[in-house]
Amino acid sequence: MGEVMKYIICVVTSVFLLTLSSGCAIKKVEAWERGDLARTEMAFEPDAQQAAYRSHVYFSKEASSGGASAGGGGCGCN
Amino acid sequence: MAEKLLEWHFSFFAMGSPCQLRIYLEEKEEAEEVSYRIQSEVARLEQLYSRYRDDSVVTKINRSAGKAALTVDPETAGLLDYAQTVYEQSDGLFDITSGILRSAWDFKSGIFPEPVQIEKILPLVDWSMVEWNSPNIRLPEIGMELDFGGYVKEYAVDAAARLCGELGVSHGMIDLGGDIHIIGPHPDGSAWHVGIRNPRSPEDAIVSVDLQSGAIASSGDYERFMEVDGKRYCHILNPKTGWPCEGLAAVAVAAPICLLAGTASTIAMLKGREAGPEWLKELGLPYFWVATDGESGGDLV
């Protein structure tokens, strides 16, 4: 479990740094100005089912995997 | 892609006012579907929040005055939270418990209520007495009443505009009795021309404004009033005195959402000739006011 702790610490540190580095110079967008951002096509994954399928296809045909989520299992894809 | 868009115009009557929906779409069937959905949404809100209807949420709350607390749905809770905020931000001038004062005022008669009548009602008017712990509400005194009439029409305009967006309308506007929300500019990108009623001649515009987006609402002494000795007494009643507001004849405010515009204009009317325009200036939204003496000001136009 020492390995896990190492990774968790890594990740928490990265987030902390990202948060710090982004603390400046971005104009505040008031809540009522966020109509465009709330549109469905502005979601990071507008179609979650398709996104899950697609990432599984790429994961099983390419050497790379991983992105903005954890979890999901492997497969015996050949 | 906007080459075949046609303008569709629907007029209907809802929430006690003439309303209109103007939208750009390709097909008549689509436009009728949108119009139907919009009118259903407005009717839904009217049914939920009209104090004239037996089955409305408001009637249920009012009937339970002096009894046990009532649990309300999330939408009603949102409106009550808003009422709380507006009450605080207006120093108690915008108060949804003040509707009951209207029972003392008969604007058709042209006669002032007896001072004793108002004195009997005033103890029942004060939002801070209401026990509001979302989602539970209790009106502690028998006779207390809530009235959402001061802002539910504006809320309905916003809800209708949002629904239009969800239904794929990107160009159009909705107008519920003068409370207007622009869904999007005309297909060529040009703004909507919106007139603001002249309080002394409500069929005419005193000024007009070009709006690309957002909403506009106005309040005035022209909706329901009586004149006594040449002085106008309107339906916007001050919850602290029980008497109509004074000094301003009309206020219009533009805002990203109509609910904000409507409450801001009502609060300004209640604040009166001096404090009203000053408060609007502080607020930070484009505004326009006309006083009963004919003077006007503001940065909206």
Added chain:
Amino acid sequence: MSAGNGQKKKASRTLIALAGSALGLPGISGKALAVTQGEAEVDYSYSLYQEEDMPREKQSGATSDTERYTIDTHQLRVVRPWGDTYDLTVDLLYETMSGASPWYVLPNPDPNQSEKPLQVMSGASGIEDTRKDVLAKVRKIYDDSAGAVSLGYSTEDDYTSVNMALEGVWELDDKQKTVTLGIGGSDDDIEPVDTHRFPGRVEHETKTSISAYAGLSMVIDAQTIVQSSVSFTRQNGFLSDPYKLAFVSGTLVQDSRPDGREQFTWLTRLRRFFPEWLGALHADYRFYDDDWGVESHTIDLGWHQNFSGQLQLIPSIRYYTQSQAYFYAPYYNAPRNDNFASSDYRLSPYGALSFRLDAVKKIGTWAFRLGWEMYDSDSDLAIKSVKVENPGLIEFSNFRISISKYF
């Protein structure tokens, strides 16, 4: 006269208070950006994945082209709110796969064609398998945060995976920023089929995987939002392909890879809405690196164009490029000192281009989607120039249809 849009005024405290409260109303905000409870929905989709045939001339001793993989996938998703602060998502998947798959690679007997090794495909009967996957996720929503637990189970004739993940989302700075943290793990069992026919094949192996990720998304302006996340994964156990072989100086050996792998990804995603076009740009970039020497870059660009009548067309393009695993070779003239050997095209140096077109049509509370994708991989698209291309590189097309009902 105009409404003085040019002179942007400063919002007062009063205005912020009023607007904040107004935005809590469902009629005004609809689905907010923020963590909100999921609304009930049911989605079904069918996908048909089809690889191009393996041409005869790329194979050793084949008399005709060989049919590669075809996968039929059915997916069902159900989302439902549960009480006032929970929501539940269940994903079911059922897929059947059939076709031949690359088995091993032989050097070309023609010395003038040494840069073109030949593929041997798995037996004529090919592979037939089904995969069933279930994933359940429960989310608890708080004022400015949410926490989720998910549990998944996936099973094939020769493979079982149990996995679990925890995720937390926090909104900061008036919902201007969102931080996401997650950890997950999986425990997999591999029990290859036909071990009696192939004596070298392992009988039962296991592998585990632990991953953690962290992301930050930020509202940049009223039309732009960006998310950046990093993730680490550590895999342990049997990471080889039990069905594949490698040609090592004249003999065939089992595919053999290290029993540990550490993977790192950095993913940045941009969404920008263009009101004048009524369209949204999606731009994603992913950097990947692992301790097997694989490095990859992925760029995915999409344009979501709205048309009147609730119609959306989404063309997109994806470019992927990777370097090879350090122990990979199409074939080996001598065994490696570490005895690793793999000729899997997935570990070879290559790149891929894919084009997609999706259409979404909404009618009332229903949504219909059609999607099509063309994917082609080639060693010319690799990070560095490649002398010997793996003959097993794939080309596939994917057709997808789905229907959603919202409540």
